[in-house]
Amino acid sequence: MILQKIEAQKGNITQAVKKISEKENIPAEKISESVARGRAVILNHKDSGWTGIGDCLHIKVNANIGTSSNIINIEEELLKLKKSCQVKTDTVMDLSTGGDLDNIREKIIQESPVPIGSVPIYQAVVETIEERGSFKFLTAEKIFETIEKHAKSGISFVTVHCGITSEALETLKKGTRQTGVVSRGGAFIFSWMALTGKENPLYERFDRLISIAKKYDLVLSLGDGLRPGCISDATDNLQISEVMKLGELTEYANQEGVQVIIEGPGHVPINQIFTNVQLVKNICASAPLYLLGPLVTDIAPGYDHITSAIGAAVAGWAGADFICYVTPSEHLALPTIDDVIDGVVSAKIAAHAGDIARNIPGSRELDDQISQARFKRDWKKQQALSINPEKFKKVRESQEIFSEDVCNMCGKYCAMKIIDDIMKSPISHF
């Protein structure tokens, strides 16, 4: 097993780095240096597809799919995988908690063209509850076995809530938060700790996690079990104390040559996003930062793909590297196929906006190309260059097209056409 970080530290340009360099048009040496320093990671998908995430690369987007305990429809989830890849998600996470979890995960990995991530604690908890009635019977062994099973089955990255500690549990009990713990994995671990009185094994036995990661070159996504789940809880002591623990663990992982991603908030007011991103980057050795949004307000259920995209765009500008989509169903229901598409596209828009702001090569050029086509009213080219060509076509063709030269928004009073005509031929002379 080639360990990407170790190879990069030796100065070797791996095949994965070469492929990412070609795909993103960024020098391989630059990518390799970032990987060596822990500022970028490489996700391996079936030893043939690699995705890079980090400081010198384009911001990536993740789509969460998976069954719930209430709705189990594997075909539907596989369709979500297909649709999210069609709108160019960079990774997918299988968050299934209902049905035959091994079978679902294996099918998703098999059918996916992009790296798949998972949260193994879900399966460990679900199976323990099914087998023994309560997750207080969950064991550290079960958690590590499940993580290894995921890695062995081809999972590229796992969310592991390592920064949760007994100390944090005591602080949490003081009840200073409006919405407590909103991370499902975090809630499982906290509850298990409260029920058993034991320390979080993912923190206590982080070395074991490191061994598994080394065996499979598994990327560890250090989860934010204490991410703020509402505007009121943003940037509080619980969130920051977890980040500080993650900083310590990142340092250890870096020494061991294991690739690490840091997961971040959550819900954060827009004016605190830069501080949050810089804080996490500074504390966690500039490891790639993976954000769920952040959502910049709590008042828009049904529109949280928008509240999160606003936050993600600012976070991308500030230095976030990886954006987890949020769908319109967030806080309300299991996402539908359309929700998944809207979620990915919203996150892709935010990621691209961040890429522009950070001058990531090849990003601004896309805007220039589509703008030129728009000024010329070249609909075919605009459609091909647009973030979701299918949506472009659907909207344009939803009304009778009266003229190929303009759209129905302005009709013959299209500003671009008026100016274009005047510039081409100021006023016709006869």
Add this chain to the structure above:
Amino acid sequence: MSVKKIKQYGADVLRKKSLPVENITGKTIKIIENLEDTLKESKGVGLAAPQIGVLQRVFIAIDPDTKKVIKIINPQIIESEDSEIDIEGCLSFPSIYFSIKRPKKIVIKGLSPKGKEIIVPVKGLLARCFAHECDHLDGVLIIDYASKEEKKHYSL
């Protein structure tokens, strides 16, 4: 073939009615060639013979899409449809523009330089141009369509 000086507003020739071409001769072809050279030089869309001082019912126009030069002798508008108002300029009125109502579509009948009868349907800019050139052949100019305010604006 040569580029001719375009007659400007005030020149008597612009107010006279042009005569039909009885026989297409080498002289007629030369007029058309001169119109073509002059139009290309002036970067206009259309030009009528009186504008280069020749009182013959001949005009040419350049199709803005195909860049093809359309040449018509003894034109007659046989159909016109709809109308629209647009800003219009004339090579005989530099830097003066008036809003003029013209047909959106017209059909013109005339002769080609080879003497063949042609029927040309046009719309949009070319319809406006053809109507404008036919006016020139009857001594009608864009100022005849101008409102008092427009004339005042240009101190005409």
